[in-house]
Amino acid sequence: MTLLNAPTPTLAGAFGNAVALSCRECGTRFELGAAYACEECFGPLEVVYDVPRLTREHIESGPQSIWRYRDLLPVPADVAAHPGLHPGWTKLVKADNLARELGVKSLWVKDDSGNPTHSFKDRVVGVALSAARQLGFTTVGCASTGNLANAVAAAAARAGLRSVVFVPSNLEAGKTITTAVYGGTLVAVEGNYDDVNRLCSEVAGDQPWGFVNINLRPYYAEGSKTVGYEVAEQLGWHLPEQVVAPVASGSLLTKVDKGFTELGKAGLVEATPYKVFGAQATGCSPVAQAFRAGADIVKPVRPDTIAKSLAIGNPADGPYALDVVRRTGGAIADVSDDEVVEGIRLLARTEGIFAETAGGVTVAVAKKLLAEGLLDPDAETVLLNTGDGLKTLDAVAPVVGPTATIAPSYDAFQKAGLA
Amino acid sequence: MTLLNAPTPTLAGAFGNAVALSCRECGTRFELGAAYACEECFGPLEVVYDVPRLTREHIESGPQSIWRYRDLLPVPADVAAHPGLHPGWTKLVKADNLARELGVKSLWVKDDSGNPTHSFKDRVVGVALSAARQLGFTTVGCASTGNLANAVAAAAARAGLRSVVFVPSNLEAGKTITTAVYGGTLVAVEGNYDDVNRLCSEVAGDQPWGFVNINLRPYYAEGSKTVGYEVAEQLGWHLPEQVVAPVASGSLLTKVDKGFTELGKAGLVEATPYKVFGAQATGCSPVAQAFRAGADIVKPVRPDTIAKSLAIGNPADGPYALDVVRRTGGAIADVSDDEVVEGIRLLARTEGIFAETAGGVTVAVAKKLLAEGLLDPDAETVLLNTGDGLKTLDAVAPVVGPTATIAPSYDAFQKAGLA
Incomplete structure (x- = not known):
């Protein structure tokens, strides 16, 4: 295999329990290194593991970061000791106010705006x-x-x-x-x-x-599995019945599914059924279009949406995202930019979480899927917020502002009818 | 006492172990309510407690938020069950890179940009x-x-x-x-x-x-004590030898000191000596000026600094901050706006933490205090970063930008000398 510019040979244990790279198309295995495309068929490579039995207690005693799942990632056992930002272990917020507004029984928001650089x-x-x-x-x-x-x-x-x-x-x-x-x-x-x-x-x-x-x-890409791990652990070690993820390359959605599956296989959670849903902005919705058309192939589009962090017109993992959604019985839908802005405002107003445009997409799509009967309001549901509204202020700037502007006097305050 | 517009009588246990409000000037006690100024002398009121014995294990088994310290706050025992943002339990970052640059032996940054709204x-x-x-x-x-x-x-x-x-x-x-x-x-x-x-x-x-x-x-104001509690717990239940806090009203600095003292009294940490240092921007440095002048009174100033979140010209807790700094053997210093910007860049470059201007003030003041021999480079030191650079982009905009702008070709890349 081609080790692209790997300067030195790797050490034993450098990738923890990972044992090889495997082609997602033809299954050919390669040794672990700086490679990403199969030499046989040019398919994308994925990390495969030989995971030992793990206990919940082992994970719970780990660091409050993604490194608590180090045994399930291609990282050395001492990864947490190396200097780094130690991301993850973000809040899973019980979104009761949003649940009431959407008419959902049990709703959670996994809020990744709490990460070190807020995504x-x-x-x-x-x-x-x-x-x-x-x-x-x-x-x-x-x-x-x-x-x-x-x-x-x-x-x-x-x-x-x-x-x-x-x-x-x-x-x-x-x-x-x-x-x-x-x-x-x-x-x-x-x-x-x-x-x-x-x-x-x-x-x-x-x-x-x-x-x-x-x-x-x-x-x-394996880092995205930790979103799935954390959701399950924070729910008290069970899988949610429904999860809604934004789709850019499609990688996050597929890795959350992979994470859930691995937890089931490892015996850390019961392998209960779950449905994975995808969310796109209409201005860049190639995967949603393919889903609706019943197609296996994702046709590239030219992005035109305010949801810039999701604006990948030719998503590398689009077909895999389709697979996951269809296999689990989910759906992929898209919403207009106006709905994205409304989604941001709805989440902020109900839960005090200011999401970037991608989060607005996810909330708005959840609302749409509920209206269409595709998302079950009685099933435990998790929405993934992947970023922070402070980075996309322009999206809401035209529609958000002061309730009133008044002179600096109590008289002016009273006349403004704000009491 | 005057209960300012308190709509209903309070319930037993509404304020946990808090028993009264006490005037910080004359010591007169008042019942707990929506009051803030002493009826006798107009001094500011502070919450006083009757704190039971607490164990580290009790606190460690609590939620990963400020509510793990609920027994030391004026909140009910079930506070974590009420809907809220559940702030706190932010990262205490071992800042080895910054320590090397500053010539400090053991340095930590308490990074409160990780809070829900990033301050x-x-x-x-x-x-x-x-x-x-x-x-x-x-x-x-x-x-x-x-x-x-x-x-x-x-x-x-x-x-x-x-x-x-x-x-x-x-x-x-x-x-x-x-x-x-x-x-x-x-x-x-x-x-x-x-x-x-x-x-x-x-x-x-x-x-x-x-x-x-x-x-x-x-x-x-009591909420600020949790910064001190968390620092001590995250250090493995001991007090740092030095802490540097930004000073706006002065409340944070005094409450960190109160938090440290309470932990010692409660037997949760050994009551080892510590020094508290204050940081201001020169354009709004009334407390630093009073410190240097050896004065007890803080003379109001008209703020003129990019550190807007510290721009309180007449700081309510200024005199108390002076007391704490003098009692513990610390100091208060100020830095120019240029130094503030350099402080932001230094922290970002060394630790990957993008602080708002207040964080830049703290880092720059720490550097200055080290140069002046007031901060001991051999003592364990904690810097408090209270906010997020995403909210004060204008401060660094004039001095931060692309390394190079190139045409989209490998040839252009090679000629730019970036390899």
Whole structure:
């Protein structure tokens, strides 16, 4: 197999209980390394494990971060001792107010805005940077337009790794600042996200760098399983009956399913049935369109939505997301940008959680699926909020503002009818 | 005593082990209620307790929020069962990279940007809203220009209380959005912060509302003690030798000291000596000036600094902060706005923590105190980061940006000398 620019051979135990990379298409196995595409069929590679028996007590006695699940991740046993942001173990919020508004019996919000850089990307970057360290990379990179850039730059700073983050040069100043402040190398590329991505693949093929979502992608993607693990543990070690996940590349949704399945196999939870639902914005809804059409193939689209963190027109894991949703009896739906904004406001107003646009998509899709009878209001349901509204203020700026503007006097206050 | 607009009598156990309000000046005691100023001397009131013996195990078995310390707060025993944001239990980060840069042996950053609305204000609001509920208030309010407004609006939404938040009408749109999105009443007042504050005092005297930092202030302020409790517990149940806290009203600094003292008295930690240091921005440094002058009185100033969350020109707890710093052998210093920005960048670059301006003040002051020999580099030191850089992007915008801007080609990448 091709070990793309892995500078040094790996050490025993470098990837914990992971034993190989396996092609998701043809099943061919490869040794663990900085590879991401099958040599036989070019299918994507996935980490496979030889997991020992685990007990709930063992996990519960671990750190309050994703590293409590280290035995189920491609990381060494001492991963928590290495410098890092220690993401995860975010709040699972009992969303009783939202449940009442939506007419749902038992509703939870997994709030990943509580991660160190306020998105679920801190989880995947945490695992990717552990792999980078074990493979001997001293520079890590990514192509991104937002959350991933923040997460890589911040985690690399703490870990003492060099970061090289590539972004489109027309990115909003705010998003540039939240990455550049960590002091890594930030490369503005005169082109759109596709151009940036293409350039990064070229760089990954030539420089001895670990790109978290390219040559480290099999490890990176495993980080998303921890969302599923945490939900189950925080529910008191059982699987929810329904989960609604936003779909960008489709990776998060498939990994939450993988996480639930693994917990069942490991005997940590009873393997009760669950349905996985996907949420997209209509302006970038290739997977929802394929779901509705009953198609196996996801046709690429040109994104046009305010939900930028979900705006992947050609989602790598789209077909796998379709598989999971169909196998579990779920559905994938999409909502308009206006509904996204309403979703953000609904979650904020009821639960005091200010989500980024992706969270608005998830809430609005849940509402739609309930109206359509696809989501069961009597089943225990978990919505995944993957990011923070502070990063997407522009989305709500046009519709949110002061209730009243008054002169600084009690008389003015009384006349305004606010009492 | 005057119970300002308390709508209903309080229930037994409503305030846990708290037994009275006591004047910090003359010591006169009053019954627990919505009062904040002594009837005898107009001094500020503080909550006093009759605390039973507590064990570490009891606290460790509690929730992963400030409510693990419920026995030391003016809240009922079942406080965690009420709807709320459940703030606290934020990360205490071992800051080895920053320690190396500063030449400090053992350094920690208590990172309160991990709170639900990303500042330590979630702690104080949590306690204030519990008091509001126990006193029968159904509307809560505050005067604020930022973090407190966010925290009140979000927590009230989750708790099912009405919120009425007063802000200056010239507030940046971004800060208006992050409060208004939660759907409470947001009143923009045509005036500066002092005008807003004055109006709120009038409203608090007339409406049956609980203003968290006015008539609920004694409860509110107690929330800051939890920073001290958590630091000690997260260090493995011992007090740090030095702590550096930002100073706005001065309340946080005094309450961290109170928290440390209480832990010692309760036998939860050994009552080892510690020094408390205060950090201000030069553009609003009345307490630092008083410290340097050896004065007991804090002379009000007109704030002019980018550290807006610390810009209180007439700090209510300034004299008490001076007392604590002098009693423990600490110091209070101030730094220029340029140093604040460098402090933000230093923390981000070394630890991957993007702090708001107040955090930059704390880091920069720590650096200055080390240079002046006032902070001991060999003593275990904790810096308090109270907020999130995402809320004060303007502060670093002028000095942070892309390393290079290139055409979307590998050739351009190579020529830019980034490899």
